[in-house]
Amino acid sequence: MNTPLIQTCLLIDDNPDDRMLVMRALLQDFPAMRVVHIIDLASFEHRLANDHPDLIVTDYHLGWSNGLALLQRAKAALPNCPVIMFTGTGSEEIAVEAMQSGLDDYVLKAPRHYGLLPTRIRSVLAHKHQQQLLQQTQRALQDSEARLRAIINSGTDYIGMFGKDGSVTYINHAGRTLLQIDLTEDIGSTRISDYMPPWGVQIMLNEAIPHAVRNGVWAGECALMRRDGTEIPVSAVIAAHKFADGSIDFFSGIMRDISERKRYEAQLSHLATHDVLTGLPNRALFTDRLEVAMHDANRQHQLVAVMMLNLDRFKTINDSLGHETGNSLLRAVAERLDKVKGDNNTLARLGGDEFALVCGGLAQLNDASELTRTILGCFEAAFHIEQHELFLTTSIGITVYPLDDRSAIGLLKNAAIALNRSKDLGGDTYQFYTASMNAQSLQHLMLSNALHHALRRDELQLHYQPQINLKSGEICGMEVLLRWTHPQLGNIPPAEFIPIAEKTGLIVAIGEWILRTACQQSIAWQLAGLPALPIAVNLSGRQFAQYNLTQIITHILAQTGLAPHLLELEITESTLIQDIQASIATLRELNNLGIRISIDDFGTGYSSLSYLKSFPISTIKIDQSFVRDIHTDPDDAAIVSAIIAMAKSLGMETIAEGVETSEQLSFLRSRQCDSIQGYYFSRPVTNEMITQMLRENWNLSFVVNS
Numbered sequence: 001m002n003t004p005l006i007q008t009c010l011l012i013d014d015n016p017d018d019r020m021l022v023m024r025a026l027l028q029d030f031p032a033m034r035v036v037h038i039i040d041l042a043s044f045e046h047r048l049a050n051d052h053p054d055l056i057v058t059d060y061h062l063g064w065s066n067g068l069a070l071l072q073r074a075k076a077a078l079p080n081c082p083v084i085m086f087t088g089t090g091s092e093e094i095a096v097e098a099m100q101s102g103l104d105d106y107v108l109k110a111p112r113h114y115g116l117l118p119t120r121i122r123s124v125l126a127h128k129h130q131q132q133l134l135q136q137t138q139r140a141l142q143d144s145e146a147r148l149r150a151i152i153n154s155g156t157d158y159i160g161m162f163g164k165d166g167s168v169t170y171i172n173h174a175g176r177t178l179l180q181i182d183l184t185e186d187i188g189s190t191r192i193s194d195y196m197p198p199w200g201v202q203i204m205l206n207e208a209i210p211h212a213v214r215n216g217v218w219a220g221e222c223a224l225m226r227r228d229g230t231e232i233p234v235s236a237v238i239a240a241h242k243f244a245d246g247s248i249d250f251f252s253g254i255m256r257d258i259s260e261r262k263r264y265e266a267q268l269s270h271l272a273t274h275d276v277l278t279g280l281p282n283r284a285l286f287t288d289r290l291e292v293a294m295h296d297a298n299r300q301h302q303l304v305a306v307m308m309l310n311l312d313r314f315k316t317i318n319d320s321l322g323h324e325t326g327n328s329l330l331r332a333v334a335e336r337l338d339k340v341k342g343d344n345n346t347l348a349r350l351g352g353d354e355f356a357l358v359c360g361g362l363a364q365l366n367d368a369s370e371l372t373r374t375i376l377g378c379f380e381a382a383f384h385i386e387q388h389e390l391f392l393t394t395s396i397g398i399t400v401y402p403l404d405d406r407s408a409i410g411l412l413k414n415a416a417i418a419l420n421r422s423k424d425l426g427g428d429t430y431q432f433y434t435a436s437m438n439a440q441s442l443q444h445l446m447l448s449n450a451l452h453h454a455l456r457r458d459e460l461q462l463h464y465q466p467q468i469n470l471k472s473g474e475i476c477g478m479e480v481l482l483r484w485t486h487p488q489l490g491n492i493p494p495a496e497f498i499p500i501a502e503k504t505g506l507i508v509a510i511g512e513w514i515l516r517t518a519c520q521q522s523i524a525w526q527l528a529g530l531p532a533l534p535i536a537v538n539l540s541g542r543q544f545a546q547y548n549l550t551q552i553i554t555h556i557l558a559q560t561g562l563a564p565h566l567l568e569l570e571i572t573e574s575t576l577i578q579d580i581q582a583s584i585a586t587l588r589e590l591n592n593l594g595i596r597i598s599i600d601d602f603g604t605g606y607s608s609l610s611y612l613k614s615f616p617i618s619t620i621k622i623d624q625s626f627v628r629d630i631h632t633d634p635d636d637a638a639i640v641s642a643i644i645a646m647a648k649s650l651g652m653e654t655i656a657e658g659v660e661t662s663e664q665l666s667f668l669r670s671r672q673c674d675s676i677q678g679y680y681f682s683r684p685v686t687n688e689m690i691t692q693m694l695r696e697n698w699n700l701s702f703v704v705n706s
């Protein structure tokens with residue numbers, strides 16, 4: 001190895017002979033060396049400070065100092081300058097002490113040792129040189145480590161190391177910031193599990209570490225935890241660092257905070273499972289929760305009730321006050337229901353004005369009825385939406401797992417059937433599902449399918465029931481009644497299929513067909529020279545609510561050429577009172593066309609009579625339920641008498657429906673009812689039959705005489 005060049009050597013010895021001997025030995029090997037003789041402290045200090053010696057050779061025993069003191073002084077001033085002590089025998093102890101103080105070598109002062117000196121110097125210098133190289137390398141390493149540390153600390157990800165026993169050895173700045181640990185805090189005695197929630201620790205123990213040990217690295221999702229318990233979801237890479245023999249040295253972890261992404265994901269999944277308007281679970285989540293409740297109920301031998309709610313007449317509010325108000329009302333309803341639904345139950349909005357509730361863990365059916373009553377009760381108070389005070393009711397259908405069905409789909413279907421039944425009962429009530437409801441709804445389904453084809457397949461027909469004027473005893477008009485003859489099922493009563501036609505909306509097309517056919521028939525009679533009598537056509541609720549009703553009727557009258565005063569429309573009392581203001585408006589439009597209007601089934605709507613004044617009505621049809629016992633039940637007699645008297649005072653005509661006996665007839669005549677309709681004179685009959693009646697001018701005397 002090349003030893004560095006020595007330029008200046010301080011030679012310290014009081015004995016000039018010794019100095020000469022040393023110098024000679026030195027110059028023999030290092031001819032270019034400048035040897036400076038030191039014989040007092042002042043020149044030593046001066047040379048030390050100014051000559052930057054590369055080597056110091058000193059005796060121990062000096063008149064003005066000693067070798068040890070000079071060594072310490074020299075090492076303090078020039079730590080890298082090698083010092084060799086060259087001294088007499090008996091100084092070994094001193095030499096040991098000197099070595100401890102940093103002496104580089106010790107050579108015994110004996111004549112045969114002078115020649116050794118250069119070799120020892122070379123070896124000291126070589127050692128020094130190596131030391132310097134080592135220091136440089138160390139410095140370079142330190143620099144590079146500092147740079148790496150700077151890189152590691154400048155990032156935003158957690159970077160840390162932990163031993164195979166889980167003890168933490170390092171966490172970078174970002175990691176400390178994330179975990180809210182002070183940058184100066186000593187984390188040496190903490191464990192990786194101190195910075196993770198229990199479930200995160202499980203992932204580390206069961207997945208991450210075993211995988212990293214087997215394959216080098218593991219990547220996945222986990223979580224860190226602050227000391228206050230806040231969890232931070234992270235995407236993590238855990239690496240196992242191994243010794244050459246394959247055993248584990250330590251683990252490193254790089255973890256990135258993914259809270260933002262998780263929040264976004266949670267938002268997305270909330271959107272997919274919740275209703276935007278009310279924030280309630282949607283149908284998908286509801287079905288999930290129902291399935292969980294069914295599963296729990298199985299284990300605990302309990303019941304689950306599924307309730308389906310539909311707001312009564314919500315459409316009217318929505319249509320009249322606008323969607324915004326409708327939406328606010330739905331939100332208010334959701335809030336109210338949510339308060340009473342019960343802690344462990346799930347309330348969902350299935351769509352529109354339909355809500356559903358799953359109540360698990362029920363011991364008995366009674367628990368479900370109780371909750372239902374609470375729900376109905378929470379609608380008693382008005383809803384205050386904007387400036388409106390709105391009263392609302394709801395209908396509820398209930399089905400019970402496992403009694404009614406064992407599948408979520410089946411239960412939802414049952415609840416819907418029971419809900420329909422509640423609606424049919426007028427709303428504001430609840431119904432438990434029964435198997436017979438299902439049979440009925442199947443029948444409904446079958447009929448509604450068949451009804452779709454009825455019109456096209458010519459299965460519908462019109463029958464006509466004559467109406468008799470009680471003064472003249474003659475036919476004064478007729479009611480048009482629809483008949484359906486199904487090829488397999490035979491005659492299906494209108495009471496059965498008209499409500500289905502209403503629900504499915506088919507009544508609109510069928511109703512138009514009835515009107516057109518009846519008008520055409522009336523014209524046909526007139527052309528055949530028969531008397532022009534008014535025809536009364538029934539109008540269903542749905543038809544009456546059609547926005548273009550007057551247009552349709554005007555069109556049909558124009559098409560067929562029937563005079564408007566020969567057309568009478570029968571509208572039931574219950575239809576008229578659904579929305580009185582809207583009814584008045586429609587009735588006025590119809591009245592303006594010159595059409596006559598009668599209130600059908602009058603007396604069954606429990607309505608106040610006072611509004612009658614505002615309706616432009618020509619005839620009141622007294623419902624057959626009052627007529628039936630008119631001569632035996634004094635109440636019915638009184639009601640019918642009152643209706644006739646009131647109608648007269650309002651300038652309206654009266655016709656009694658369902659007259660079957662001469663007693664009923666005489667009573668009505670005695671009360672001056674204008675006309676009658678019923679089996680007493682004739683059942684509804686076919687086109688041919690009524691044509692014959694008209695041609696032969698049938699009248700009451702026919703009945704009396706027959």
Ligand code: C2E
Nearest residue numbers: 481482494495498514538539540658659660677678679684
């Ligand atoms: P409605 O309009 O009150 O019709 C009178 C019902 O009473 C008819 O029943 C008629 O056959 C029956 N009836 C007449 N006289 C007597 C009697 O003396 N005794 C008894 N017990 N019943 C009598 P129908 O034809 O079965 O119709 C039932 C209901 O179906 C009608 O009640 C009406 O609401 C509806 N409907 C019938 N045809 C039509 C139609 O063309 N359009 C609409 N929208 N509804 C109709």
Ligand code: MG
Nearest residue numbers: 479538570600
């Ligand atoms: Mg009628």
Ligand code: MG
Nearest residue numbers: 600601621657
């Ligand atoms: Mg009627």
